[in-house]
Amino acid sequence: MLTGCRAVPAQKSSVDVYIDGNGQFPSYLVGNWKTEQGDWEISFNPDGTIEYAVISLGKVKIKPGYTTTVPMVLGGKGTFTPGKWTVRYLQEQKQLIVEIVIDSFHIELGNDVIYGKTREFFSGTVSKNGNVWWAQRYNYPEYFVNTDKYKNYLLPVDPNENPREYLIFTKAR
Numbered sequence: 001m002l003t004g005c006r007a008v009p010a011q012k013s014s015v016d017v018y019i020d021g022n023g024q025f026p027s028y029l030v031g032n033w034k035t036e037q038g039d040w041e042i043s044f045n046p047d048g049t050i051e052y053a054v055i056s057l058g059k060v061k062i063k064p065g066y067t068t069t070v071p072m073v074l075g076g077k078g079t080f081t082p083g084k085w086t087v088r089y090l091q092e093q094k095q096l097i098v099e100i101v102i103d104s105f106h107i108e109l110g111n112d113v114i115y116g117k118t119r120e121f122f123s124g125t126v127s128k129n130g131n132v133w134w135a136q137r138y139n140y141p142e143y144f145v146n147t148d149k150y151k152n153y154l155l156p157v158d159p160n161e162n163p164r165e166y167l168i169f170t171k172a173r
Contacts, residue, residue, distance in 0.1 A: 014084060015064050017048035021091035028130030029089070029096065032172040040137075040167060042098060042122075048087050053100055055080075057118070058107060076108025096133055098122045116143040122167070131171045136163040 019025055025048030034041045041054035041061075052063045058078055062068050067081045083101030090097075099121050106115040124135035139162070143155040 015049040016084060016086045018086070018088045019048060019091070020089070025087075025089060026091070026130070028171075029126065033133060033169040034172050035167045035169055040122075040169070041172075042100075042169070044087070048089065050085055050087060050098070050100075053085075055100065055102070055120070057102070057105065062102075072108055074108075074110040076110070078105070078107040080105045094126045094128075096122075096124065096126055096135070098135075111148070113146040114143055115146075116141065118142065122169075133169040133171075135167045135169060137165050137167050138162045139164050 017025065025044070025046065027046070029048075030044050030046050032041060032043045039054075039056040039059060041052075043051040043053070045051050050064055052061055054061045057080075058070070060068060060070055060078065060080055062080050062082055064082050064085045067079060069077055069079045071077055080102055081104045083103040085101060086097075086099040088097040089095070099119065101120075102118050104115070104117050106113065118139055118141040121138040122135040123138070124133055126133045141155075141157055143157075145153050145155060147153075
């Protein structure tokens with residue numbers, strides 16, 4: 001679906017980090033975390049900020065604060081602009097919560113276009129050995145399509161489908 005990548009600074013940037021307890025992001029959380037299916041990946045810096053995330057919407061690698069443009073296999077391009085991202089870690093409960101906001105995206109699939117925005121929340125506990133994060137994924141999409149049949153059609157979302165899924169992130173070595 002996607003090939004190559006280009007990122008340029010966006011207007012909004014940054015990742016807010018909130019750590020309870022001693023305020024230090026645990027070293028065992030630093031690095032890349034991937035889902036079993038490979039459709040999500042989150043890379044944490046030593047200060048708890050997110051270096052990048054690979055999102056399931058096109059499996060695109062996005063850096064906070066940068067608009068990313070990728071060419072599409074069927075022609076055209078995909079453009080993704082992130083909003084403010086948030087990381088929270090509750091040390092006593094070993095609970096990691098991440099919010100990834102995509103303020104806007106626009107994907108060309110041949111003659112069809114999908115565009116909109118989404119907010120993705122991941123919340124769950126980290127294993128005692130620090131190698132597994134069991135997360136529930138909640139998302140709040142607002143996706144529109146332009147096709148031969150539909151113009152600016154808002155795709156329906158069932159609010160009862162949250163959490164969308166249960167994911168297992170493992171720390172990549």
